[in-house]
Amino acid sequence: MSEGLDIEALRRKLESRFQVAIYSHLETVDGGDFNALRPSELEQGNGFAILLSRTHRQFEASFKADNFAGALLRVMSEASEAQKQAFLRAKESAVASGTQVYVAINGNAGENCIELPDRWAQVEIDVSRRFPSGKTADDTQTTAFHVASACFALVLALTGTGEECQDVPDSSTKGLPEGAKLRVEVNRYERSPVNRAACIEHYGLRCQCCGFDFLDIYGELGDGYIEVHHRTPVSKLGPAYIVDPIKDLIPLCGNCHSMVHRTDPPMLVEELSSLVNARRTAKLRAQ
Template identity: 25%
Template sequence: MLAAKQELIVRELEEGTGAVIAVAIDNGGLRSGMKIWFDDLDQQHGPVAEIRPHGLKAHRVNLAFGNFSGAVIRQIRQASAEDRQLAMALVASIDQAVGLSIEAQALDDWTVNDGSFRMTATKRHNVRPDSDEAVSETCREVIVPMMAAMAELIGYDVVEEDAICDESAFEGAIKPSLVNRRERNPRNRLLCIRLHGETCAACGLEPRRRYGDNAGGIIEVHHLEPLASIANPRPYDPATDLLPLCPSCHRAAHTRRPVPWEVEDIRRMLEEHGG
């Protein structure tokens, strides 16, 4: 039963979205399901995802807005071009086999215009839908990108200013610190891994192979846009502007300030010093 998976669902979604998540059992249908929303917005005032068993080995996932979501929807309409692009890329990263659809809109060009917005997907498994494996997979592969996209549009900030004090000496102004937030944003990490995998683009380290699952998820996201150009911000393309780096290579890239070393430079350093 999904009722026993609340802790698992919350953990998966908070790690993937960078937002605090609330859940509740929903017994309104033929089979009980789980409703999921952002903790600072109740079920009536923001996006709500719903997961239910579907058939013998599938989950049906729906995402819609509560009846009193007008303020949040107006906020979403004001999202920047960059936030919209990242949100669309997150949704586009969902496997086509899931059968994702957005009511009355195309998957490659959608907007949240009003409370009628609705996103639906069906995730099929090789095991029973009430197993930990199936629930985790549906969360990671479907609900996390859906909710992460909404978090991006709403504008959840996932890093406090004082959390980047170790780099404040060269970050300086407020605008350059945005790069740190992008790099540490779990939504960027999610998308970067979906696009490029978990192999360090500089040294080739695959943390999960070396350390196992418990400590293997340490790959970091590197934003390729130089700090020096942040004064003229532009919407970035997640496919070309993000790369995964292991912690060592990521730190090495930022030893040159204010403009980090290129990934090619890190590769050359490793070759020259037998890394």
């Protein structure tokens, strides 16, 4: 177990970051007890756990596939190009922040191991980070979040866990008689928790339009919460489009998110920000 870690606080923060339901429990692996985090949508036995451990020098999170997770490993091996790009971005971001990442597929730890064409029978993903010197309880919690978040991002990118797909109405069906099939599947657009996490990692949790911060106003209840806006509506993206979480996504509070969608097409975030700032300035002058 990871002593000094508030596992429930960590779980809640990860849920907010990825918008994926997660539960925690103790898990015994090779005779050792570990705090484990699991996505709620995957049945235990066929899914995976992120095992957490620590030494006096570092914190570590490790991916562990369940005994009957062959279907999950197959899904990982057949990841789309967009999912692979999200995986590589997550890995590069973690390494750039001072986190160590080890990935091996079927024992192959090369740079391009995720391109391995063979059936994936074994997947190793280990993420670790050293504690700062003179660490405090807050340092432990912060380090644990960085490590667990990076490990989750890598795994979610390849498994597609937490992604939502929406059927987009085909305009050619308009005018069909009532009772006819009015919806056909045209494209399926992913809403990736990994892209969401990468966007927040870059911009932070403050609304990029009005500056609202949920933690400032709501305290622990709002810690880690923010909505993420697609600058280009997902319905306008082609099926092969690879989302750039920095250019295509931006964090907004619920009010600003609603306001940009008051127009069709949605208003530019910069336009709404100018409107908000102009009204604030006018109010200050009127006082």
